[in-house]
Amino acid sequence: MSIVSIGGLTKRYGDVTAVDRVSLDIGDGEFVALLGPSGCGKTTTLRCVAGLESPDEGTIRLGAGTVVDRSRGYELPPHKRDIGMVFQSYALWPHMSVIQNVSYPLRLKRQRKPAARAKAMEALELVGLAGYESRSVSALSGGQQQRVALARALVREPSVLLLDEPLSNLDAALRTQMRVELKRIHEQTRSTMVYVTHDQEEAVSMSDRIAVMHDGRAVQIGSPRDVFDEPSSRWVAEFLGYENILPGRIESVGDASARVRPDGWDTSLTSTRTTRCSAGDRVWIAIRSTAIAFDDAPADSQDRPNLLDAKVLRSTFLGTAFEHEVAAFGSHLVAKQITAEQSSPAASQGTDAVVRIEPGQIALIPAADDPAADEAGRRPANEAATGPAADATADEPVAGGGRVS
Ligand SMILES: Nc1ncnc2c1ncn2[C@@H]1O[C@H](COP(=O)(O)OP(=O)(O)O)[C@@H](O)[C@H]1O
Numbered sequence: 001m002s003i004v005s006i007g008g009l010t011k012r013y014g015d016v017t018a019v020d021r022v023s024l025d026i027g028d029g030e031f032v033a034l035l036g037p038s039g040c041g042k043t044t045t046l047r048c049v050a051g052l053e054s055p056d057e058g059t060i061r062l063g064a065g066t067v068v069d070r071s072r073g074y075e076l077p078p079h080k081r082d083i084g085m086v087f088q089s090y091a092l093w094p095h096m097s098v099i100q101n102v103s104y105p106l107r108l109k110r111q112r113k114p115a116a117r118a119k120a121m122e123a124l125e126l127v128g129l130a131g132y133e134s135r136s137v138s139a140l141s142g143g144q145q146q147r148v149a150l151a152r153a154l155v156r157e158p159s160v161l162l163l164d165e166p167l168s169n170l171d172a173a174l175r176t177q178m179r180v181e182l183k184r185i186h187e188q189t190r191s192t193m194v195y196v197t198h199d200q201e202e203a204v205s206m207s208d209r210i211a212v213m214h215d216g217r218a219v220q221i222g223s224p225r226d227v228f229d230e231p232s233s234r235w236v237a238e239f240l241g242y243e244n245i246l247p248g249r250i251e252s253v254g255d256a257s258a259r260v261r262p263d264g265w266d267t268s269l270t271s272t273r274t275t276r277c278s279a280g281d282r283v284w285i286a287i288r289s290t291a292i293a294f295d296d297a298p299a300d301s302q303d304r305p306n307l308l309d310a311k312v313l314r315s316t317f318l319g320t321a322f323e324h325e326v327a328a329f330g331s332h333l334v335a336k337q338i339t340a341e342q343s344s345p346a347a348s349q350g351t352d353a354v355v356r357i358e359p360g361q362i363a364l365i366p367a368a369d370d371p372a373a374d375e376a377g378r379r380p381a382n383e384a385a386t387g388p389a390a391d392a393t394a395d396e397p398v399a400g401g402g403r404v405s
């Protein structure tokens with residue numbers, strides 16, 4: 001049963017459509033991340049659910065009750081919604097002690113002091129702050145303050161907890177630790193959590209499902225695996241860090257694999273991710289840098305697919321990995337090789353090499369309704385290197401790659 005049901009939610013600020021017809025159903029006890037770049041409408045969506053913003057269109061249901069129905073002009077005020085919220089800025093009362101902050105929502109609901117205190121102590125225990133109850137919040141570290149904010153949101157045992165980038169003010173080590181803590185708290189309380197973040201790692205490591213947002217729209221909703229392995233569009237692939245995205249066409253589709261030819265290539269590639277394509281389709285071929293590896297076999301070996309003659313253009317040591325830029329069939333590809341060695345064991349700059357692209361890691365993204373992809377197919381392969389475009393929102397594909405002489 002879904003506990004949060006958002007339908008056609010739209011919120012405009014003047015000319016800006018901050019949230020654009022977002023629909024999302026969240027199950028009881030689910031952990032769902034709203035993931036997207038800054039300005040894509042994550043916070044506004046959350047604030048509409050909490051009742052802190054009034055949407056222009058759409059419906060929101062919480063549990064069995066409707067809290068927003070714009071067509072009827074109906075909106076339940078925020079304090080009547082069974083929701084807890086945690087913000088990026090902790091929003092604590094600086095003049096109050098830890099326990100006063102945490103028990104505040106209960107006191108507001110006129111719970112008696114001893115009962116409120118007992119509940120608050122439980123919440124503090126849950127977030128790992130037992131023993132801190134009489135401290136002043138202003139004497140706590142950022143991480144501890146965020147735990148207090150979390151305890152304050154949990155104390156009323158809301159049916160839904162909304163978290164807006166709660167970890168982004170913490171340093172990296174603490175963020176990682178809090179991720180694990182939050183996951184534990186989710187498992188312990190089984191409360192429904194909607195978690196806003198622009199950080200993919202956070203979204204992947206904690207969520208049951210991810211809703212990827214772009215320009216106010218929820219452009220893909222699925223499990224972390226689905227979203228990462230089968231991005232719904234070129235934009236999503238780029239946002240999720242696919243370094244190599246080539247325009248191409250599906251040549252044939254078999255039972256377990258498909259043949260796809262990148263535009264301008266003399267050969268085609270085998271991909272085993274075939275669920276979304278048929279022969280003749282225009283597609284974006286998305287390949288992570290880690291799926292391209294140097295290989296000892298000659299490129300014309302028949303027994304293994306996707307071996308390519310390539311030239312190493314550039315190699316950069318990144319501390320724990322080498323990043324190579326290689327050219328094959330006029331396309332520039334980024335290949336990443338995890339190694340602690342100071343010099344690349346497999347290839348050095350300017351040499352010829354054979355690279356292999358893992359067939360299980362070539363995502364084929366339907367581009368049939370994407371006129372830009374077709375245009376790229378007709379364009380000569382003389383553009384700059386394919387890779388993460390400087391402007392991640394650009395829809396214009398970067399074709400082919402520089403011809404190598
Ligand atoms: N109160 C506001 N007034 C005007 N524009 C706003 C307001 N809040 C948000 N916006 C705009 O709406 C868009 C979405 O913002 P927001 O929901 O905060 O994005 P995110 O949380 O994903 O970074 C942005 O273009 C932002 O500038």
Ligand SMILES: [Mg+2]
Pocket residue numbers: 042043044
């Ligand atoms: Mg935000």
